[in-house]
Amino acid sequence: MFAITTDNNGDLPLSYLKEHDVGLMTLTYTVEGQTYDALHPMPDHEFYEKMRGGSMPTTSQVNPDSARDVLEQALRQHDAVLHIAFSSGLSGSYQSVCIAAQELREQYPDKQIVVIDSLAASLGQGLLVHYAVQMRDAEQSFTQTVQWCEQNKLHIGHVFTVDDLFHLYRGGRVSKTTAIVGSVLNMKPILHVDDAGKLVAIGKVRGRKRSLDELVNRMAERVGDKHNDIVFISHGDCLADAEYVRDRVRERFGISDSLIHFVGPSIGAHSGPGTVALFFLADHR
DSSP states (O other), rough: EEEEEEEGGGOOHHHHHHHHTEEEEEEOOEEEEEETTBBOOOHHHHHHHHHHHOOOOEEEOOOOOHHHHHHHHHTTTOOOEEEEEETTTOOOOHHHHHHHHHHHHHHHTTSEEEEOOOOOOOOHHHHHHHHHHHHHHOOOOOHHHHHHHHHGGGEEEEEESSSTHHHHHHHHHHHHHHHHHHHTTEEEEEEOOOSSSSSSEEEESSHHHHHHHHHHHHHHHOTTTOSSSSEEESSSSHHHHHHHHHHHHHHOOOOOOEEEEEEEEEHHHHHTTTTTEEEEOOOOO
């Protein structure tokens, strides 16, 4: 059986990673001068409370040395490793893992390492990992799993909204004028991650509840003939809103299984409190 590794920008719970034997690379983040990572985190609610109080966290990417450590540990126990990386359109982490993987290929020429650029974020990346785990556990081959992930990564639909445009403005995702006008008019943006793995605004609606309903509408536009047994939903410390979206998905599509988890600090530092994101298999992004 081959190994699967990923990084914490996939926002999968640590309990999921442990249960399914998925190796983890961790990106660090700094809040008020203190640095944390996914294995030694600030509690998620506390992190978002700090942001609500005006703290502006900073984040880092995976470096080649830490990537090498995780991959090499997996190689000691397996003949092949599949790493599913955070979108290269949003971070240099993918490139860091590629550097580490190439070094290890030279050191372990009889073993296989494949690094997939998920072109995904948060639980979109996590959902791709989930399908890879299912294939591995169903005893699909390493090659079959790699091919499926490459062929289907652009069928991982991402749609999300934020409650406060300031954080997207600070990260350069929207203009200052858009942030100010949107806040005054209570406009909520609808965004997605496109085929290049970048965040792109695709619409806006007035009011929080409408923005949550619009996520489900956007899923309906994208799902096509894809069959979903499960949806993933991540949130910036607003569990009730995530559960509202889950319930609307259940009513509209009959999908009863879901995984709901926080948008982790590495992404939440840029999207802010109140983010809600919906992930599913789609005909197109």
